[in-house]
Amino acid sequence: MSLDMVHDIQIAYRQLVDAMSRPGYLADITEEAGKLNPEPSMLPATQILARMLLDTEVSFGVVSEREAEAVHLLNQLTYANETTLEAADFIFVLSDATPEQLLQVLKSAKIGELQDPHRSATIIIETPSLTGGSKLQLSGPGIRTVAEAEIQLNEAWIDIRGERNAEFPLGLDLIFTDSANRLLALPRTAQVAKEEIR
Amino acid sequence: MRIQYNFAFLDEGSKREIRRATLKAIAIPGYQVPFASRELPIGRGWGTGGLQLTLSLIGKSDVLKVIDQGSDESVNAVSIKKLIDKTTGVPATDATEAATLIQSRHRIPEVPLRTGQLLVLQVPMPEPLRMYEPSELETKRLHGEKDYSGAWLMLFEQIMKYRSVSTGADHPVMVNDRYVMAPSPIPKFDNPKMNYSEALILLGAGREKKIYAVPPYTQVVSLAFEDVPFEPESFPGHSCRQCGAEDVFMDELYDSEKEETYYQCNDTSYCLQRMNAQPLV
Numbered sequence: 249m250s251l252d253m254v255h256d257i258q259i260a261y262r263q264l265v266d267a268m269s270r271p272g273y274l275a276d277i278t279e280e281a282g283k284l285n286p287e288p289s290m291l292p293a294t295q296i297l298a299r300m301l302l303d304t305e306v307s308f309g310v311v312s313e314r315e316a317e318a319v320h321l322l323n324q325l326t327y328a329n330e331t332t333l334e335a336a337d338f339i340f341v342l343s344d345a346t347p348e349q350l351l352q353v354l355k356s357a358k359i360g361e362l363q364d365p366h367r368s369a370t371i372i373i374e375t376p377s378l379t380g381g382s383k384l385q386l387s388g389p390g391i392r393t394v395a396e397a398e399i400q401l402n403e404a405w406i407d408i409r410g411e412r413n414a415e416f417p418l419g420l421d422l423i424f425t426d427s428a429n430r431l432l433a434l435p436r437t438a439q440v441a442k443e444e445i446r
Numbered sequence: 447m448r449i450q451y452n453f454a455f456l457d458e459g460s461k462r463e464i465r466r467a468t469l470k471a472i473a474i475p476g477y478q479v480p481f482a483s484r485e486l487p488i489g490r491g492w493g494t495g496g497l498q499l500t501l502s503l504i505g506k507s508d509v510l511k512v513i514d515q516g517s518d519e520s521v522n523a524v525s526i527k528k529l530i531d532k533t534t535g536v537p538a539t540d541a542t543e544a545a546t547l548i549q550s551r552h553r554i555p556e557v558p559l560r561t562g563q564l565l566v567l568q569v570p571m572p573e574p575l576r577m578y579e580p581s582e583l584e585t586k587r588l589h590g591e592k593d594y595s596g597a598w599l600m601l602f603e604q605i606m607k608y609r610s611v612s613t614g615a616d617h618p619v620m621v622n623d624r625y626v627m628a629p630s631p632i633p634k635f636d637n638p639k640m641n642y643s644e645a646l647i648l649l650g651a652g653r654e655k656k657i658y659a660v661p662p663y664t665q666v667v668s669l670a671f672e673d674v675p676f677e678p679e680s681f682p683g684h685s686c687r688q689c690g691a692e693d694v695f696m697d698e699l700y701d702s703e704k705e706e707t708y709y710q711c712n713d714t715s716y717c718l719q720r721m722n723a724q725p726l727v
């Protein structure tokens with residue numbers, strides 16, 4: 249069965265709404281992602297997000313060893329325009345990107361302006377897994393007390409993200425994907441702390 | 447001839463745009479995200495902002511509730527339900543706890559909302575600073591700089607005039623200690639329901655082309671002064687004539703035969719449910 253651009257995308261969107269409004273919530277879009285033809289350049293969950301959010305009205309950037317291939321795929325799927333990482337509305341940091349490249353993206357992506365904080369980048373980051381990483385404690389809107397995340401990534405991104413989000417409402421919104429078709433979102437409001445080792 | 451509709455009426459490009467705006471709204475609680483509002487086949491001012499949100503969200507497995515000033519059966523609520531039913535086939539319910547998606551005008555239901563539910567509020571006037579600042583450019587600047595001295599002054603002047611915080615509906619709130627926000631014309635009675643709500647609340651203004659959000663578990667404080675605290679409507683000593691409820695938002699009605707005023711739940715489905723649950727005497 250192939251992906252239904254109306255109904256499957258709607259189901260995935262509601263999962264993303266839950267993820268964005270409840271940081272720490274692990275959304276699962278396995279059923280929808282399973283309907284895609286595998287692409288060597290991109291995880292199925294990432295592709296679903298691209299199809300859900302991109303069109304000619306927005307721009308994107310890609311960080312990957314297979315950048316040209318991924319850009320071509322996104323162009324074909326969505327007709328969105330590729331642009332620089334400084335100007336992009338959506339930035340895809342794919343699984344073969346280095347930790348340094350991720351940091352560079354976090355440092356240079358647009359965080360919006362005080363009067364237009366929504367003109368800021370949404371960064372989609374592929375990870376090996378959204379479980380089993382070192383424990384992070386999340387707090388902020390969407391979280392009753394504290395929530396946890398276990399993103400399998402070199403932790404250097406946490407401090408850079410914190411710096412770019414220091415002047416709310418300016419900031420970056422992150423969506424992590426993994427090979428098990430899961431999503432985890434960290435809107436700019438989410439406070440992330442590394443769990444103390446006792 | 448049978449007209450073929452898109453699922454949920456809107457084309458996918460329109461949904462994408464509304465969805466992108468909605469996600470930014472969730473990430474910046476209380477901030478009004480602009481979007482390109484569409485024309486819809488319902489009357490202007492009949493909640494096209496809320497309806498566009500609903501249409502961008504709704505899926506086959508949803509259960510929908512639409513209420514207008516507390517009533518599931520008003521002309522407005524019925525025409526919205528008809529349009530959604532015709533273009534999605536999604537069943538509508540009156541029971542708040544059975545709904546996954548609730549679109550409302552001027553009320554937050556009495557039954558507490560929970561995780562797994564989503565409330566969409568229709569907004570006629572999204573800009574809480576418009577009362578004293580006509581320029582959109584200027585209100586955007588004031589929000590950007592968190593300059594709310596004008597909002598406080600306006601509130602202060604009302605207190606001087608009426609000796610209480612007597613704004614009635616749409617009493618402004620501070621969201622996440624950052625943005626002053628119009629909660630839509632809900633009674634003050636409903637304002638506290640927004641504070642640390644378990645359900646996500648999305649607000650849509652069609653004519654003004656704005657979408658904004660209150661995520662779950664987000665602080666929402668009604669504006670007030672230390673010596674003139676916020677006072678929601680209360681109905682001390684009164685209970686609903688039909689179901690006996692107290693501590694709910696009630697309409698004051700007049701019985702011309704008995705020549706007396708009486709009170710009744712404004713949330714009609716809540717009232718009916720309570721009456722049905724009571725043993726017949």
Ligand SMILES: [Zn+2]
Binds near residue numbers: 688689691711716718
């Ligand atoms: Zn009643």
